[in-house]
Amino acid sequence: MLFQLTSYLKFLLKSQNQHGLHSPFVYDLVTKCFYDKSYHGGYELIKDYRNDLLRNKNLIEVTDFGAGSRVFKSNRRPVFSIAKNAGITLHRAKLIHRLTKYLNINKALELGTSLGIASSAIAANKKTSLITIEGCPETSKVVRKQIKKYDLNNIQLMNTRFETAISQLSPYLKNKQETTDNGQPPNSQPRTDQKFDLIYFDGNHQKQATLNYFKKLLPTAHNDSVFIFDDIHWSPEMEEAWEEIKANPKVQVTIDTYQWGLVFFRKEQQKQDFTIRV
Template sequence: MWYQIIQYIKFLFKSTNQHGVHSPFVYNLVTKCFYDKTDYLEYKTIKTYRNKLLKNKNTIQVNDLGPGSRKAKTNERQICEIAHTSGTTYNRAKLLFRLSKYLKSENILELGTSLGIATHAISLGNPKASSTTIEGCPNISAFTKNTLKEFKTINIQNADFKDALISLTHKSYDLIFFDGNHQKETTINYFETLLKSAHNDSVFIFDDIYWSKGMTQAWETIKQNTKVTVTIDTFFWGLAFFRKEQVKEHFTIRL
């Protein structure tokens, strides 16, 4: 907790808004997507889906393949507890919707489905997009698959990420959301494995880059990769782009 507080204070000192951005691509992304104040109709759908999970008192057996929840004391957890402690927040879900919509992402991959709050929001951003999302816990995967069964374009798979990536890296993805295993070496390994799936207009989004010192180190390693040209640090997410036409540059943006 103290690590995150200290890092957030540092972030506030070095972060900026659109006025500190000189890249036309990043400026447009910040002003037309990050700071877009449009009250989209889909926001109500996102809120309804999330609130339904927050009110669900049913329990489920959780098998965490990653470092697990810092707050959970047992493997049996209520759906509402998972949604509250591990689920994507409403504001971040709205931002994922805007990113998917603005970038017109058609082929999407998510590592870490959980209860599908992020999955649902990204899919609403482009209903015609093809989304594959991987969840390690069999019970959570089955629950979310049933909850999102009306979304025919979402393919929910239950598998260990390492095993799943073997059959997925032959594809090219417009947007990949890394939200499943918050450990340094594992995050770097997934990033390097999926590099072959990136194209010039792809974006890789890494959740909780200040979750721990190790995750921050992983983010710094990703930033320095020669294929990454533009990065945006929003504190809770790190976004990496591969635009060859741009000079390598790193941005820290307040949302």
């Protein structure tokens, strides 16, 4: 708790709003997307999807492959409590929806579906095709019902370990014979042409895992892609991971919003790091 308080105070001291931003790209992103107060049609779907989960009192057995939970002491958890305590906030869900629209995202990947609140926010932009990966079988069952209920046909849910899914999506990895959610080994070779406009990393808040996923998925980025890392100030180790990501030579622009770290690869941009309140 003390670490979170200290890191947030440091963030506030360094952070800025739109004033004094000398990058036209970042200035437009902040003023036209981050601080956009206008109504977006996708907001209703996001709110309905999230409220539906907040009313769900069913207990499920959660399989956690990441850093674990600071809130829950047991893996047997009510759905509404997961949505309230572990799911993305409505504020952040609206923001990722605006980002998806503003950046004209066509193909997106999400590592860590949880109950699919962020997934619904991305897919509420019907132009966007989303692949979302969740390791927990029980959580995935809830999400599949939600996807069907809200007609989110542009979401492909993969219930498998991140490593298995990435081996099929990233172009320079061998296709290991691991089972997918249907119990069958993947029969396709890795996609050498697979590129994503957006990748949302929200499933394993550990330094080495975060860096591994970043490096393995780096070949799937193009000049206008954005990578979003959740909980970059979760721990000292996650802050170290964020610093390593920022220093990667392929990374041109980064934005630290405290909860999220956004990474852009725009070769035409001067290499810059921003700390911005949202």
